[in-house]
Amino acid sequence: MRGVTFPGNRQAEIREFPDPHAGPGEAVLKVRASGLCGTDLHRYRGPDPTDMITGHEPCGVIEELGPGAPPGIKLGDRVICHHYAGCGVCENCAMGYEQLCPQGRITFGGGTGHGANADYILVPSRSLVLLDDELSFEEGAAISCGTGTAWNGLKKMDVSGRDIVAVFGQGPVGASGTLSAKAMGAQVIAVDIVPERLALAKELGADHVINSLEVDPVEAIRELTGGLGVTVSQETSGNPTARQQVLECLRPFGRCCYVGIGGPAEIDFNRDVIFKVATIFGSWTFSKSELIEIERFFVDTKAPLNKLITHRYSLDQAVEAFKEFDGAKTGKCVFVME
Numbered sequence: 621m622r623g624v625t626f627p628g629n630r631q632a633e634i635r636e637f638p639d640p641h642a643g644p645g646e647a648v649l650k651v652r653a654s655g656l657c658g659t660d661l662h663r664y665r666g667p668d669p670t671d672m673i674t675g676h677e678p679c680g681v682i683e684e685l686g687p688g689a690p691p692g693i694k695l696g697d698r699v700i701c702h703h704y705a706g707c708g709v710c711e712n713c714a715m716g717y718e719q720l721c722p723q724g725r726i727t728f729g730g731g732t733g734h735g736a737n738a739d740y741i742l743v744p745s746r747s748l749v750l751l752d753d754e755l756s757f758e759e760g761a762a763i764s765c766g767t768g769t770a771w772n773g774l775k776k777m778d779v780s781g782r783d784i785v786a787v788f789g790q791g792p793v794g795a796s797g798t799l800s801a802k803a804m805g806a807q808v809i810a811v812d813i814v815p816e817r818l819a820l821a822k823e824l825g826a827d828h829v830i831n832s833l834e835v836d837p838v839e840a841i842r843e844l845t846g847g848l849g850v851t852v853s854q855e856t857s858g859n860p861t862a863r864q865q866v867l868e869c870l871r872p873f874g875r876c877c878y879v880g881i882g883g884p885a886e887i888d889f890n891r892d893v894i895f896k897v898a899t900i901f902g903s904w905t906f907s908k909s910e911l912i913e914i915e916r917f918f919v920d921t922k923a924p925l926n927k928l929i930t931h932r933y934s935l936d937q938a939v940e941a942f943k944e945f946d947g948a949k950t951g952k953c954v955f956v957m958e
């Protein structure tokens with residue numbers, strides 16, 4: 621089968637791998653969609669080669685099931701994979717947070733296990749979640765990391781129609797934050813430096829967009845909120861300045877959630893946390909049960925998840941796909957397999 625690896629320094633390569641087969645407790649998925657996610661770019665840009673197949677947003681159909689599979693799944697089922705494997709029995713694993721297993725974890729498509737930018741992927745059968753009939757494979761792929769991550773951060777902050785939410789960064793995760801916060805009923809202010817991404821944010825329902833290269837986003841947010849600032853903010857870019865601004869733009873009692881990966885930032889804890897009585901959350905993807913909750917949210921609200929996906933590629937277009945995604949002008953990019 622084909623699989624995409626990163627030889628290092630902004631290269632992608634399609635290589636041949638043996639077809640996987642399911643042993644006890646394992647499943648082979650025929651991959652139908654595999655999303656490109658921001659964390660892929662860190663490894664794509666880096667100098668070190670990855671021998672493992674990339675792609676940590678797997679969505680497909682069960683092709684093979686080894687003995688010991690949960691009785692709720694069968695061959696041919698449409699599924700999303702919660703793309704981690706921990707020990708499977710500790711407290712965090714039992715909660716469905718296998719990524720937080722103290723004994724370590726495999727991340728499928730994240731460097732420690734083969735991922736979904738391939739014809740097939742081998743995963744633990746317990747990692748699978750049924751894909752709702754109303755969601756497409758590509759929507760399932762988006763939910764399985766980037767979109768779900770944004771959604772779950774907003775859930776932690778209990779976002780509702782009483783909130784004004786500022787989302788910093790409008791890449792695929794931030795754009796998902798904009799879409800999700802709107803669907804939760806909030807007003808949304810989207811912040812980015814790329815006009816194409818701000819245009820997409822508008823399309824996804826942002827009430828206001830701010831180009832932080834052109835204006836100070838904190839001042840602009842205060843102007844839009846009667847001088848008060850927002851009630852909720854979410855940081856998806858990982859940029860050190862944005863990591864400061866996302867707290868500065870909060871009004872008293874505001875809530876802020878960090879999901880974007882990046883370098884250290886200087887925070888004025890007196891001004892922006894203590895005297896503001898702010899609440900700060902960190903969020904890293906979601907549990908397996910939250911993955912089901914996120915799916916149900918998009919089915920129930922009919923929030924236009926498909927609008928988020930701006931670029932679709934065949935696996936043979938992997939080189940072009942990563943080059944375009946690295947250009948940071950796209951919305952969600954997804955490999956779609958026949």
Ligand SMILES: [Zn+2]
Pocket residue numbers: 657658659660676765766
């Ligand atoms: Zn991801």
Ligand SMILES: [Zn+2]
Pocket residue numbers: 706707708709710711712713718720721722723
């Ligand atoms: Zn564990």
